[in-house]
Amino acid sequence: MAQPDEPHPPVVPSCPLPSKTCDVVLTERPRSCCGMAMAGLRTAKYHLPEWHRRNAGVCYEAYTAGEQAERGRAEAKHLVKHAAASAQRAQGYSKATLGQRLQDIHFWRVELQKEIMELDAETNLLAAQKLRLERALDATEVPYSVVIDNLECRERRQPPDLVIDEVEKQLMKEADLIRDIRDLLKRTIIQAATQIRSNRIQKENCELDWSDKVETYNIDDKCVGYCTDSTDVQYHPSSVKFEENASTPKSWAQFSHDNISRAEQEKLASVQLRSLINNIIHDASEDLRMQRAAVNEAFDSHCRELDDAKLRLENHLQQILKDIGDEEANIVNLKKAIRDKEAFLKVAHTRLYDRSSRPNVELCRDEPQFRLVNEVEELTVFLEALKRKLMESEQNLKNLEETRMKLEKEIAVKANSIFIDRQKCMGYRVRYPVDLEVASYKQ
Incomplete structure (x- = not known):
């Protein structure tokens, strides 16, 4: 910033300027008794040149003080303007x-x-x-x-x-x-x-x-x-410092x-x-x-496998039941045949028994005798065969009954398995949630 021009000092009338203020000088006069009497008063007086020099010195000091004061005022005015501008900036x-x-x-x-x-x-x-x-x-x-x-x-x-x-x-x-x-x-x-x-x-x-x-x-x-016109501003000298824990902008x-x-x-x-x-x-x-x-x-x-197995077993059971019925009828027929043959055998035996009572020469081995013996033998063979067949039929019937019981048990087992799988398990699985993802949204 340009400095203001220095003020020129005023011009003062020229006068001899003493280098320094002179002290009182004692005169060298012949001493007399009168002079001796006035010696104490004359020591406080100045010579005329001394008086002029002293006045010039006083004027110079006044001029110097005024010049210094004017310079100080100019500097103060400049400082005020500079301080005001600087503070504003x-x-x-x-x-x-x-x-x-x-x-x-x-x-x-x-x-x-x-x-x-x-x-x-x-x-x-x-x-x-x-x-x-x-x-x-x-x-x-x-x-x-x-x-x-x-x-x-x-x-x-x-x-x-x-x-x-x-x-x-x-x-x-x-x-x-x-x-x-x-x-x-x-x-x-x-x-x-x-x-x-x-x-x-x-x-x-x-x-x-x-x-x-x-x-x-x-x-x-x-x-x-805040500005200079704010009413809530005041001095806080202790705040003019950087805190140790303060951060940097970065x-x-x-x-x-x-x-x-x-x-x-x-x-x-x-x-x-x-x-x-x-x-x-x-x-x-x-x-x-x-x-x-x-x-x-x-x-x-x-x-489905259980149903098929159960159906096959039921079909076999139906056949076994039919076989049992047929076998029972066969046994009945065999027993009736045996009874019939026993009746024929009894008749033949009775005829032979009665003919054994013929007297003397009448006890002859005639054709009827041979025929009756042959009849007895044939009937005995047939009876034995019928009895064996009856025993076989009864055993077959027993086997059929056991098979029927096994089939019924197997059918019951299959029915139980079907009930468990279809009614209990598959019926209970109806409660199974269809979609876990959908279930996750439900309230």
Whole structure:
């Protein structure tokens, strides 16, 4: 800034300027008694040149003091103007920097607020997914109880139907699948709860940062409004210092950047976990649906086999019953034939007995005698054959009865197995949820 021209000193009349103020000089006069009497008074007087020199000195000192005072006034005026301009500039620059600082604070405040809202929304979405997991886990209780009930019911099958068939294998596979799904859902619920907790912790960190920035923005905005006319300004000498724990602009911006970066990481992890939860529920539902279909198909196939086996047994039973009836009729016929032949034998024996009483020469081996003997022999052979056949028929009837009992028992076993598989198991499986994914949305 251009310095003002120095004021020219005023012109003073020329006069001899003594180099210094002279002291009182004692005169060298002959001493007299009169002079001796006046010696004390004459010592305080000046010579005329001395008087002029002294006056000139006083004038010079007055001129010098006035000149110095004028120079001081000019310098003071210049200093006042310079100080006023400098203070104005400094205040304006400080206000501008505060305004820029307000913009920076506003930027980070908006970014933090945006991140807080997005993280809060993401946390709510993840909480909804966690609720879906819990509902899906609850929905697996019914299928698991159905499978366990099916296995327990099939344990009540009677031998020889108490076998490890395809239905039991599929039921065991289904039970293992449901247990694996339940374990997976439980682990995922814990993972979701942990992620929700991390989201909320990071949201709280961002909220604290945002709250500090809101407070700081209000303080700096208040500082921007201060001016020399403000009534609430005062001296605070102790505040003119840098705090030891104060941050730098770089560390200040990095702190908010790190908070937002960590919030973004947690949000990304939450989004990925939500996608994983969707896939888990969908895959679990699909696996359960396919396994349920496999079990139902195994039940249908096994029930058809049981129906066929039962039908074959019933057909055999009908034939056995018919055979039993025929065999019983055959036995009756054989017994009647034996009785008939015994009657003929009795007649022949009686004839021979009576003819053995013929007298003398009349006891002849005539043709009737030979015929009666032959008749007895033939009847005896037939009777023996009929009795053997009767014994065989009775044994056959006994075997048929045992077969009938076995068939009836087998039919009862098959009926019991059909009842267990079709009525108890398949009837109870109607409660099986159709879709685990749909169940996860139900209230």
